Amino acid sequence: MNPLYRNDRPGEFPRSWYAATAEIPNERPPLQGDSTADVCIVGAGYTGLSAARHLAEKGFDVVVLDAHRAGFGASGRNGGQVCSGYNSDQSTLIKKIGHDHAKALWDLSEEAKTDLRTLCADHIPEARYTPGLIHGTYTPQDAAHDRTEVDLLTQDYGYAQARMCDRDEMRSLVKSQQYEGGLLDMGAGHIHPLRYAFGLARLAEAAGARIYERSEVLRIDRGDPATVATDKGHVKARHVILAGNGYLPNLERKVAARVMPLNSFICATEPLGDRADQVFGQDVAVNDSKWVVNYFRLSEDRRLLFGGRPSYSIGFPNDITTLLHKRIIDLFPQLKGVKIDYAWGGSVGVTMTRLPAVMRVAPNIVSAGGFAGHGVALSGLAGKVMAEAIAGQAAKFDTLADLKIPSFPGGSVMRSPILRLAMTWYSLRDRLGV
Numbered sequence: 056m057n058p059l060y061r062n063d064r065p066g067e068f069p070r071s072w073y074a075a076t077a078e079i080p081n082e083r084p085p086l087q088g089d090s091t092a093d094v095c096i097v098g099a100g101y102t103g104l105s106a107a108r109h110l111a112e113k114g115f116d117v118v119v120l121d122a123h124r125a126g127f128g129a130s131g132r133n134g135g136q137v138c139s140g141y142n143s144d145q146s147t148l149i150k151k152i153g154h155d156h157a158k159a160l161w162d163l164s165e166e167a168k169t170d171l172r173t174l175c176a177d178h179i180p181e182a183r184y185t186p187g188l189i190h191g192t193y194t195p196q197d198a199a200h201d202r203t204e205v206d207l208l209t210q211d212y213g214y215a216q217a218r219m220c221d222r223d224e225m226r227s228l229v230k231s232q233q234y235e236g237g238l239l240d241m242g243a244g245h246i247h248p249l250r251y252a253f254g255l256a257r258l259a260e261a262a263g264a265r266i267y268e269r270s271e272v273l274r275i276d277r278g279d280p281a282t283v284a285t286d287k288g289h290v291k292a293r294h295v296i297l298a299g300n301g302y303l304p305n306l307e308r309k310v311a312a313r314v315m316p317l318n319s320f321i322c323a324t325e326p327l328g329d330r331a332d333q334v335f336g337q338d339v340a341v342n343d344s345k346w347v348v349n350y351f352r353l354s355e356d357r358r359l360l361f362g363g364r365p366s367y368s369i370g371f372p373n374d375i376t377t378l379l380h381k382r383i384i385d386l387f388p389q390l391k392g393v394k395i396d397y398a399w400g401g402s403v404g405v406t407m408t409r410l411p412a413v414m415r416v417a418p419n420i421v422s423a424g425g426f427a428g429h430g431v432a433l434s435g436l437a438g439k440v441m442a443e444a445i446a447g448q449a450a451k452f453d454t455l456a457d458l459k460i461p462s463f464p465g466g467s468v469m470r471s472p473i474l475r476l477a478m479t480w481y482s483l484r485d486r487l488g489v
């Protein structure tokens with residue numbers, strides 16, 4: 056089943072709080088007939104749009120094709136959390152790949168956040184970048200782990216923006232009796248993700264990129280130039296960028312073996328008004344140390360935006376609202392009876408190691424995806440480094456590509472059932488607290 060169409064209507068944004076509070080641009084026309092470009096980009100999320108802007112600013116002739124709309128995918132429906140680093144902490148990365156490579160990756164992730172903040176400040180203020188992200192911990196072991204990470208970041212990397220909160224401080228910032236502590240990172244933050252995606256599309260077009268919507272890429276014929284085919288047209292291009300992430304499972308075998316869709320779900324409560332003060336003491340985003348992670352924050356109209364409960368099934372569950380409502384009340388019993396106005400889901404691209412899969416698929420085809428829950432900042436950076444690689448400067452691209460992401464076991468047929476089983480096991484561990 057094609058994840059592009061399994062849970063969504065063609066060309067329609069999901070009924071999310073984000074879509075309800077963004078100015079949705081008029082639909083762009085689909086690709087018709089034969090066209091040429093220096094670079095053809097498949098996918099108009101943060102990855103593809105960032106690549107398009109950077110390439111167009113360098114003078115390349117760029118075409119972007121999206122099966123739905125620019126910002127339709129994960130980029131327009133995520134938790135909005137702008138996280139530091141990767142979906143693996145630095146101490147683990149150092150053990151796996153050594154100090155130098157891990158530090159080079161950290162520097163890139165810092166560049167990713169700086170780029171995002173600068174874009175928001177200079178060009179996309181409506182995305183409302185807000186600093187502050189807390190990682191909530193449930194046990195002393197989780198807290199000790201976070202403490203080691205903070206020590207490493209401050210002492211070895213000179214990163215001064217993260218610090219530990221003890222139980223009392225944590226509970227004054229995020230008013231759940233379940234948290235035993237937290238790691239507060241003021242160098243991370245949160246945004247309105249759909250407005251940010253629309254802003255990136257606007258900037259890419261202003262730089263000269265052409266974006267076609269409702270233009271699903273069905274086939275790529277390799278060669279120089281490569282030919283990218285939709286049902287109504289073709290683009291002959293010297294370079295191709297694959298930026299379909301979790302929605303692109305079967306177009307290119309090497310990518311499909313390494314990046315697979317994982318669905319995640321979010322809801323927005325009714326506006327909480329003064330009740331918001333019973334949940335938050337400060338406007339910070341939160342994610343936590345459950346393996347099946349909860350992530351949440353306040354919206355600008357003081358709703359609780361609450362996400363979690365990932366699933367490897369391609370189809371969304373029938374009742375996302377009830378599933379998330381239960382998780383909200385578990386953490387915040389004081390919100391008993393709160394109404395949920397919006398609930399939606401989306402596809403996150405994940406890899407075996409939860410680190411991004413940036414790769415050269417053929418001499419003139421590059422791909423980036425699998426950012427897991429860290430893509431809000433990292434995907435823009437991946438787009439930028441693919442653009443630089445095409446322009447002849449591949450050093451940063453190589454730093455990411457050197458991560459060498461393994462294929463999922465089980466091939467494209469068995470990987471989902473195997474991972475579903477693993478997910479069930481880990482969520483059981485969360486519930487038992489082991």
Ligand SMILES: Cc1cc2nc3c(=O)[nH]c(=O)nc-3n(C[C@H](O)[C@H](O)[C@H](O)COP(=O)(O)OP(=O)(O)OC[C@H]3O[C@@H](n4cnc5c(N)ncnc54)[C@H](O)[C@@H]3O)c2cc1C
Nearest residue numbers: 098100101102122128129130134136272299401429430431
């Ligand atoms: C519910 C949810 C919550 C998340 N929360 C966070 C968070 O809080 N923080 C964080 O850092 N990350 C989060 N993420 C992950 C983050 O959103 C992604 O990593 C990031 O948006 C990836 O951007 P992308 O451009 O690579 O992919 P996408 O935004 O998914 O874009 C891919 C695009 O490619 C198009 N496409 C695919 N196949 C084709 C084809 N064959 N032809 C044409 N077009 C095609 C799709 O239509 C889509 O528009 C979350 C994701 C989800 C789904």
